[in-house]
Each structure stands twice: as C-alpha cells, then as structure tokens.
Amino acid sequence: MPSQEAKMLGDFLLGPAPLRDFMTLRDFTDIFPRAHRSNPAVQHIYRELQRLREKDMELVRRDIADEVSRSKQLRREYARERRHLDGALVAGLDPVALEMEEELSGEGRKKAHTLRTVYSDMDEACRSLEAQIAAIEQENRTVLADVQQVVGALSDLRHGRFAPSASGEDMGEQVMATLKRMEAVCQTPAGS
Structure with a gap:
C-alpha cells in the first residue's frame, strides 16, 4: 500500500497527466486546419505526444518514489533527533x-x-x-x-x-x- 505522501503526490502530479484524460484524438485533430485533419501524421503526432507524456509521467513516478524514500530517511533522522532531545540531559547536571x-x-x-x-x-x-x-x-x-x-x-x-x-x-x-x-x-x- 502506498504511503500517504506517495498517494498525495501521485494524485496531484499524475492524476490529470495522461494526454487522453484531457485531450482526445478528436480534440487534438480539431486543433489543426481542416485541410490537414485527415493527414495520418496528425494521428502519429498524437501517439508520439502520448508516448512522451507517458515517459514524463514515468519520470515523475520515479521522482515521487525517490522523494518518499528520502522522506522516510528524513523521518528516521527526525525521530533520532527527537529521541536525542527527549533524552537530553539537563544543562549543568553531570x-x-x-x-x-x-x-x-x-x-x-x-x-x-x-x-x-x-x-x-x-x-x-x-x-x-x-x-x-x-x-x-x-x-x-x-x-x-x-x-x-x-x-x-x-x-x-x-x-x-x-x-x-x-x-x-x-x-x-x-x-x-x-x-x-x-x-x-x-x-x-x-x-x-
């Protein structure tokens, strides 16, 4: 089960990210002038954009995983420091x-x-x-x-x-x- 941090980052950064979620092939084709909408290169460009978008999303997923692992290390360091401070001796006591x-x-x-x-x-x-x-x-x-x-x-x-x-x-x-x-x-x- 992903951590709360990974879920939040994934929902925020990856949820609306796939190209098909916010632009269909039909919407993409409508961007081009009418004379070029039937050109097979438009569909090829759309698929290439999808592939690049997926590649970017994979990089973001890896970055999220790295951030989560870094945050685990930070939490361990924070807990260690907290234990040190909680167990700290009172100043002036030998x-x-x-x-x-x-x-x-x-x-x-x-x-x-x-x-x-x-x-x-x-x-x-x-x-x-x-x-x-x-x-x-x-x-x-x-x-x-x-x-x-x-x-x-x-x-x-x-x-x-x-x-x-x-x-x-x-x-x-x-x-x-x-x-x-x-x-x-x-x-x-x-x-x-």
Missing part, C-alpha cells in the same frame, strides 16, 4: 553523577533525565538525604550519651567516688568493664 545516582538508587533508569523527570528525582533524593541525616544525627546523640556516661563514670573513678555496686561485683571488675565499653565506643566509627 552525566557521571546522574549515572552514579541511577546505580545507587537501584532504579536503573533506561533513559537519561529530562526536565520533567529530574525535578521529581531531585526532590526524592533530597528527602532521602534528609532522612539519612536525621538517622545519623540520632545515632550520634546516642553515641555521645554513651561516651558522656563512660566519661562520667571515669570521672567518678578519678575523684574516688564510687557508687556501691548493686550486683555485688568487685569494683575493679566494674572499672575494667566500663573501660572496655568506653574503648569499644571510641573504636566504633560514627555511622556504623
């Missing part, structure tokens, strides 16, 4: 950073960010970072409280103030346990 973000998020986006997608993803990333920061701050407060408790216990040890042991353990064992706890807290990196 493609490497975007790739890392996609790998880390685990979403595995198939297309690069566009203006429409980058803002929502950035908003989501900001919320995620804020939640991570809040969790780290809470963990830091917990670790700081543990360190302050250990430092307070060591301060009591330094000044000789010992709370009586509720468990009945030896004070030396409690001091060693407290020191080991402090050492563990100090050796544990923040955020782990």
Whole structure:
C-alpha cells in the first residue's frame, strides 16, 4: 500500500497527466486546419505526444518514489533527533553523577533525565538525604550519651567516688568493664 505522501503526490502530479484524460484524438485533430485533419501524421503526432507524456509521467513516478524514500530517511533522522532531545540531559547536571545516582538508587533508569523527570528525582533524593541525616544525627546523640556516661563514670573513678555496686561485683571488675565499653565506643566509627 502506498504511503500517504506517495498517494498525495501521485494524485496531484499524475492524476490529470495522461494526454487522453484531457485531450482526445478528436480534440487534438480539431486543433489543426481542416485541410490537414485527415493527414495520418496528425494521428502519429498524437501517439508520439502520448508516448512522451507517458515517459514524463514515468519520470515523475520515479521522482515521487525517490522523494518518499528520502522522506522516510528524513523521518528516521527526525525521530533520532527527537529521541536525542527527549533524552537530553539537563544543562549543568553531570552525566557521571546522574549515572552514579541511577546505580545507587537501584532504579536503573533506561533513559537519561529530562526536565520533567529530574525535578521529581531531585526532590526524592533530597528527602532521602534528609532522612539519612536525621538517622545519623540520632545515632550520634546516642553515641555521645554513651561516651558522656563512660566519661562520667571515669570521672567518678578519678575523684574516688564510687557508687556501691548493686550486683555485688568487685569494683575493679566494674572499672575494667566500663573501660572496655568506653574503648569499644571510641573504636566504633560514627555511622556504623
């Protein structure tokens, strides 16, 4: 089935083109003076004009086919350019950073960010970072409280103030346990 473009061009350029469609042999003969209308050369000239007209129409058909194939190539190029523009990265965003973000998020986006997608993803990333920061701050407060408790216990040890042991353990064992706890807290990196 011919494309819409080929049909339109054919209807416009080829529809009224055959000689017999707009001039019959009788009409052609009437153009000549009466004395020459019966001359067999008139019919020969008409047939020659028909042949030339058909030859011209064949050239037009080939040109239409060439134009249609050229237009297909142009449509492919346009589609490729459109995909490129649709997938274009937003100015100022580092493609490497975007790739890392996609790998880390685990979403595995198939297309690069566009203006429409980058803002929502950035908003989501900001919320995620804020939640991570809040969790780290809470963990830091917990670790700081543990360190302050250990430092307070060591301060009591330094000044000789010992709370009586509720468990009945030896004070030396409690001091060693407290020191080991402090050492563990100090050796544990923040955020782990």
